[in-house]
Amino acid sequence: xxxxxxxxxxxxxxxxxxxxxxxxxxxxxxxxxxxxxxxxxxxxxxxxxxxxxxxxxxxxxxxxxxxxxxxxxxxxxxxxxxxxxxxxxxxxxxxxxxxxxxxxxxxxxxxxxxxxxxxxxxxxxxxxxxxxxxxxxxxxxxxxxxxxxxxxxxxxxxxxxxxxxxxxxxxxxxxxxxxxxxxxxxxxxxxxx
Amino acid sequence: xxxxxxxxxxxxxxxxxxxxxxxxxxxxxxxxxxxxxxxxxxxxxxxxxxxxxxxxxxxxxxxxxxxxxxxxxxxxxxxxxxxxxxxxxxxxxxxxxxxxxxxxxxxxxxxxxxxxxxxxxxxxxxxxxxxxxxxxxxxxxxxxxxxxxxxxxxxxxxxxxxxxxxxxxxxxxxxxxxxxxxxxxxxxxxxxx
DNA sequence: CGCGACGTTGATTTGCCTCAACGATTGTGG
DNA sequence: CCACAATCGTTGAGGCAAATCAACGTCGCG
Numbered sequence: 001x002x003x004x005x006x007x008x009x010x011x012x013x014x015x016x017x018x019x020x021x022x023x024x025x026x027x028x029x030x031x032x033x034x035x036x037x038x039x040x041x042x043x044x045x046x047x048x049x050x051x052x053x054x055x056x057x058x059x060x061x062x063x064x065x066x067x068x069x070x071x072x073x074x075x076x077x078x079x080x081x082x083x084x085x086x087x088x089x090x091x092x093x094x095x096x097x098x099x100x101x102x103x104x105x106x107x108x109x110x111x112x113x114x115x116x117x118x119x120x121x122x123x124x125x126x127x128x129x130x131x132x133x134x135x136x137x138x139x140x141x142x143x144x145x146x147x148x149x150x151x152x153x154x155x156x157x158x159x160x161x162x163x164x165x166x167x168x169x170x171x172x173x174x175x176x177x178x179x180x181x182x183x184x185x186x187x188x189x190x191x192x193x
Numbered sequence: 194x195x196x197x198x199x200x201x202x203x204x205x206x207x208x209x210x211x212x213x214x215x216x217x218x219x220x221x222x223x224x225x226x227x228x229x230x231x232x233x234x235x236x237x238x239x240x241x242x243x244x245x246x247x248x249x250x251x252x253x254x255x256x257x258x259x260x261x262x263x264x265x266x267x268x269x270x271x272x273x274x275x276x277x278x279x280x281x282x283x284x285x286x287x288x289x290x291x292x293x294x295x296x297x298x299x300x301x302x303x304x305x306x307x308x309x310x311x312x313x314x315x316x317x318x319x320x321x322x323x324x325x326x327x328x329x330x331x332x333x334x335x336x337x338x339x340x341x342x343x344x345x346x347x348x349x350x351x352x353x354x355x356x357x358x359x360x361x362x363x364x365x366x367x368x369x370x371x372x373x374x375x376x377x378x379x380x381x382x383x384x385x386x
Numbered sequence: 387c388g389c390g391a392c393g394t395t396g397a398t399t400t401g402c403c404t405c406a407a408c409g410a411t412t413g414t415g416g
Numbered sequence: 417c418c419a420c421a422a423t424c425g426t427t428g429a430g431g432c433a434a435a436t437c438a439a440c441g442t443c444g445c446g
Contacts, residue, residue: 061335061339063339063340067339069335069338069339071331071334071335071338072331083324083327083328083331084328084331084332087324087328116317120313120316123313123316123317123320124309124316126320127316127319127320127323130320130323130324130327131276131280131323133327134276134323134326134327134330135276135277135280137327137330137331137334138264138265138276138277138330139277140334141264141330141333141334141337142254142262142264144334144337144338144370145262145264145337145370146254146256146260146262146370147256148433148434149433149434168391168392168393169392169393170391170392170393177337177338177339178434178435179434179435179436180392180393180394181393181394181395181434181435181436181437182433182434182435183393184393184394184395185394185395185434187393187394188394188395228413341401342401342402361423361424361425362424362425363423363424363425371402371403372402372403372404373424373425373426374402374403374404374405374425374426374427375401375402375403376425377425377426377427378402378426378427380425380426381426381427
């Protein structure tokens, strides 16, 4: 049962009791997602929190000139969602696309709200999860403001060694906010040491 | 009573009942902060959530070459804290400094946890508050990755018209991740239209 | 097999920074 | 409340980090 992976994920925060496990299990939907398949498309409302059981996703926006900019990746044991669209129920400006064949567990808004109101533990746990994500984003902003591209690349390798092995460099470049050509030059420069 | 400003702030989320108001009131401490005074200094652990009743603060990091980089501002009816340091209880890498003479209400960690565990409403409300902040940060990352400095400046003026009136341009430049000189050139360029 | 995504290199351009200088504004201590 | 100091905003010359554009070989996939 893939839902066990989600249940043991919660053990990192506050472990669930049997009743909570059952409620959670009944409220998520398992989906198989092919490579290059979208689970969120620009203009659509984001209606789910998606928990990645296996595989990998990217979330990105497309600018006026048609270029894609990766905002975040999500692989095993991570949630992905456009939280802004999810809450406002307005059309998203983002895409979420599978980079690899993936299995996810989706939680719909009405079910999430049910869990929030019936079981305070979910409320607390999701608060902590998003606080951690917030801190991560804040560090990224600080880095983007104050470091060079080479420093940011090295720090990405350091922080996400598993991701950097399985992602093509084009995707990493987009996440760092640089062109693939320039990343190639950075890599060349680094290897000369 | 300045705490009324905090209580009516909560009305934007979930209104507090009398018991909750009383508990909150008993657990915040009011402080007067002078211009240029720090409420968090690099190396110290961030021990409070601070709610700004009046005045304005900046939170910033200092890079290897000694330059400051503003991560966020907080004025009336906003919380400011280094959430990472607050939770990990490790020394912060950031400063929080008053830009104007200010009045704040501080909530200590033990008191916040008390409110979280005794009153689910605080849990839910702070979850929503941080979700909103998360969305804001995410948009900022996307902008920083995909827009020019001029676009980001115009968008800042649009999004925070009140802040942009009361802040010196040097502070805005630091927030946007550019030099004051270059911001001046951008402003000159904009006014020629 | 053929096509599209990927990684690399080189030449050129550009957005933004650095350093320096100056007047205007603001804050503060006496 | 004034006078001085500090911060602020602006302009210009020159430099650097990173983008753009173009070309080419490789690899994996249908």
